[in-house]
Each structure stands twice: as C-alpha cells, then as structure tokens.
Amino acid sequence: MNILEVNGLCKSYRDFALKDITFSVPEGCIAGFIGVNGAGKTTTLKSILGLVRPSARQIRVFGLDMATDEKEIKDRIGVVFDDGQFYMELTLKEMKNVLAAAYSSWSESDFAGWLDRFELSPRQKISELSKGMRMKFALALALSHKAELLLMDEPTSGLDPLIRTEFLHVLTDYMEQGGKGVLFSTHITSDLDKVADMLIMIDRGRIAFQEEKDALMDSYRIIKGDPAMLSEETRKLFLKLEENTFGFTGITKEADRVMRMMPGVLSERAAVEDIMLANLG
C-alpha cells in the first residue's frame, strides 16, 4: 500500500516549473528525494503540503485526498524543514505549545523523551541553539504526535557527520515501529546510501527516475580503464565519461556489454551520488 501518492503535480514560476511530477512512497519505506540545488525538491514538498499552490495536482496520503481531507492528513504527517522555520525568539517550550495545540495526538511524554535524548532544555531560546540542535528540535516536534509519514526537506544539510548519523539512527528507529513512511529530500546522497529503501530523482522540475535503491545500485557500474580502450562504439555505452591521459572513469547501465567489449577494465559499485550525476539532463 502506498502511504503517499503524487500524480501530475505542476507548478510554474517565471523561470522554473515543476512538470507532471508523479511518484509514490510505499508504507514501510524511506524514500530519498534527490536532485541538485534548484531541481525542484523543496517546491515539490511544499506543493504536497499545500504551502505553494500548484496549477495541477492530485495528492493522496494514507489513501485520503489532500484536496478534501487536508486537516486530517496534516494531523498525521510530521514535517521537518531545512532550517526549522521557527520563531527564533521563542523558547522551545513556547514553540512546542504553538504546534502541539494543532495536533490531536500530541504526546507530551514522547516530546519530553525526545528532548532528553537530544539533550535539549525546553527553557532554551531557539535562537541560542546551533543548527544541529535546531534540527533535533524540529525532529522532536515531528515525532511527538504519532506521525505516520515524515516529510523532510534537506534535514541533514549543514550538519556535522556525528549529528547526521544520529539523525539517521532516529529515522531507522522510527521505521521499526511499522506502518510508517519517510520522504527525505537531500543533496547529501551519502545519507541515503545508509538508510534509503527507494530513490526518487528530480531534475529540472521533472522526475528522472523512481526505483528501489538496491536494484538501482545494482544496475549502474563505475568503469575505470585505459583511454586507449575507448572507441566511438564503446563511448555510447556510458552515461557519463571523464577522461585524462592516465585513464578514464565512466558510469554505465550496460556493465555486461562494457566488460565484454572492453576486457580488463575495472568495475566498481556506483554510489547514489554517481547515479544522480549520471542522470542530470
């Protein structure tokens, strides 16, 4: 069952447009939403939440239609934005009180537990928190009302590796409860190497692919070899090719053919970042 379905999402600005964005996130899945800066990740997430008004969209969450059941859907979604988007002069407790009142299933004990885990004090002012601490607070808010779907926009951007790792642990703990889903936009693809089950790539306002991560990673290979081995025919097998006098590095979806036609080249598993860069238009 899909926890989130986006169909035909379109939104036009003067110099950018989302065109027919269609994808889905199954229950029990952490979906990484990848793309370079300006590809349309944030606009897509904000369109899903109705924060920007798309010219066309059909969005279903938990089987409900966002157009008619917006309040019920939002009650069951946890949201984390890249910089928290808080009123910085409020304390954590004051900001919590504003948001908690909106959710029917808000749990004070869950919230207190998350603050303890993240070593945050409710009396602290948000403006006194580091970016990492603000993101932890955002996560605490998103996880304290029994959310069944987490929508996160670049949550790990600008965080140090230690906090990012902690963040990813929280996500995997969350998924272990069952019946949950996560859509996680990022351009730091190494995070997705660790936790994502599915990858959705957006490029210049269009969905480039949506695939299970393992299948996707298996279908791409990094090939390294001597430039002398490259011919007009073999070059066509690569999605992206970089070469210098010492060697070439290319990424391909036709590893078997490459190995047959270019015996002796090195084949390596591609990382999410390699796949993303290979699919840029």
Next chain:
Amino acid sequence: MFLALIKKDLLLIRRYVVLLIVLNLSVPFMMTMNTSFVGPMGFFIIVSATAYIVLIATGAKEVQYPRAASLLCAAPYSRRMMVLSKYVVIFLPYGFSCAAFWGMSLLKPQIGGMTPGMAIMGFLILAVAVGVYMPLQFRFGYEKARYLIMAAYLVLVCGAPMLLSVVRAVVAESVRAGALQAFSGLFNGAAAVLEGTSPAALAVGLLAAGIAALAVSVGASVAIYERVDLG
C-alpha cells in the same frame, strides 16, 4: 488550537505589550493637561495608537520570520485560522484600551468619562481602518502595505487641494453649486434620519457596520491568503 495562535502573537510582541500598558495608563492623565484632548478625542487617539503599535509589531515579526508561517500551515492550522488570529490579536488591545480609559476616568474625572457610544465609535473607526489595511498586508506583505497606506494618505492630503483647484478651473460654477447643493441635501437628510433614530438603535447600527466591515475584510484576507505561496 486557535488560542495557541493568538498566544504565539502575543508572545512575539511581548516587549510592546509593556509599552501598550504604559501608553494606555499614562496618556489619559497627560491629556488632562490640554482640555482639547480630553473625552472622546483622547480615547480615539489612544485606541488608534494602540492598534497601530500592534499592527506594526505583529507585521514586523512576520517579516522577521518569513518562513515560520509555512511550519504552522504544514501543521493542521488552516490559513483561515491564521488570518482570523491576526484580527483577534489586533482587537484584543482595543478591549484593554476601553477598560483602561474607563478605569482612569473613574480615578480622574477630568479625563472626560467613557460612554458606550465612544466604545462603539472607536470600534467602528478601528474596524474600518484595520479592515482596509489587513487585506493589503496579506496581499502585498507588511512593508509594501505600509508604503501603500502612506502613499494613499499623501495623495489624499496633498492631492485634495490640487483636485479642488482643478475642479474650480474646469467645472462651471453653476454645476459646482448644484453638486454642492445635492451633497448638502444628502448630508442634511442623513443627519435628520440620525436625529430621528434612538441612541440605542444608532449604537446597534454602528456596531453592525463595524462588524460588517470586519467580516468583509476577513473574507477578503482569507481569500487572498489562501492563494499566497508560502516561503
């Protein structure tokens, strides 16, 4: 849920709340030094100043945290609720102004006293002013809305004498005299109707007019804010 939004705005402008309390408690006393400001005139000045400070303070906070509204709208807060809470926050201090002025005039009768008519008239003035300003703020944002209001004020103040001289030069005197007569007839007619109306009915009418102005303004603000792309 709705109260949390109002409390949020009050927390954000808490520094100004002290200023508002001082203003509402001290200005009535100061007014007694100049008799032309006591009574209704003084009350309207305090109400206007209080509302202006709250408008400016809440607007400035939205400019300071432009993306915070997104977080609230991503939660189950509807945009209608967000808009309504802003109106309530602006009208809450009005209640305090009335109470403060009434209390102060009991302590110091020279202030001129507080009547239900003054409270209703103050509400009507505020409803019209806020009713015009708020949809502009939701449509153009705080900064542009302020400039628009200032520009409109300047046009009114500077443009009215200019318009009058143009009218004098272009329109024949007989036509002007006719128009003036028609206007004064209309005014006298309205005055006669008001004279014939009981004070209670007049108060209810003014109150209803204020509520109607606010209802139209809230409707317009909601319609505008529903279409705004949040950052």
